[in-house]
Amino acid sequence: MTSSVTTVRSADGSEITVEAIGSGAPIVLIGGAFNDRSTVTGLAATLAPHFTAIGYDRRGRGGSTDATGKFAVESEVEDLAAVIEYAGGAAAVFGHSSGAALALEGVLAGLPIDKVALYEIPAVVDGNRPEPPAExxxxxxxxxxxxxxxxxxxxxxxxxxxxxxxxxxxxxxxxxxxxxxxxxxxxxxxxxVCGPSMRLQTDRYATIATPTLVINGDQTTPWMQTASKALAAAIPGSRHVVLPGEDHNILNQPAPLEPLLREFFVRG
Structure with missing residues (x-):
């Protein structure tokens, strides 16, 4: 199965490189820090027999440009909107790490996201780890x-x-x-996108009505396990799943995600 690569234009003129594989309902895959679209190709391939899996280079990475360099969350939300428009005007979204935080920003901004799956959002909650320095x-x-x-x-x-x-x-x-x-x-x-303090934005997430799946591995760092549990508790009606034997590097061997995401994105 071959993939197709194209570019879409974001609201500020940035060019965002998009790669799609498969057929069927679209799922947009968002990587976290230090990730470009190449890091989600394995997951895309596992989903492609059932969906159109769409990865993209977040602005300033890989083949994507950054027209303004303002480092504003709104710019990345506009990029996601452009990718969803390319996908057909509405899509499900999977976000990994800071990509999970970006997926939630898209939901909160009212983008046409049907369902959202979130893997190990990096967040500070209940003293699970010190906040990073403000500067x-x-x-x-x-x-x-x-x-x-x-x-x-x-x-x-x-x-x-x-x-x-x-x-x-x-x-x-x-x-x-x-x-x-x-x-x-x-x-x-x-x-x-995670916030300078990385504090989990519980009050904002409590307003989400989009069907949500929160996932973490039981071998990941304890503070990320705590963050995932707290995120699931904050989003009304969300489902929380812990994958045995998995950690934050699941994108390197994404096969354990496939049945879980396939069931969620088909049935909700």
């Missing part, structure tokens, strides 16, 4: 303006996500580091 966003913007992608990637990982420094150093000395640095110019969007 991370501004420091990231400054590093990107200076062309220092390496330091931007390190800052995001160590202070925003709180990956231990020795682990980050190991990543720096591995082949994956080049890929991470390539996505670094878009990291302020990940901070913006």
């Amino acid at each position: 991370v966003f501004d420091r990231l913007v400054a590093l990107i303006a200076a062309g220092d992608r390496d330091s931007a990637a390190e800052l995001f990982l160590t202070e925003q996500v709180q990956v231990p420094a020795p682990v980050v150093e190991g990543m720096r000395n591995s082949p994956v580091w080049e890929f991470l640095c390539a996505q670094a110019p878009s990291l302020p969007y990940d901070v913006a």
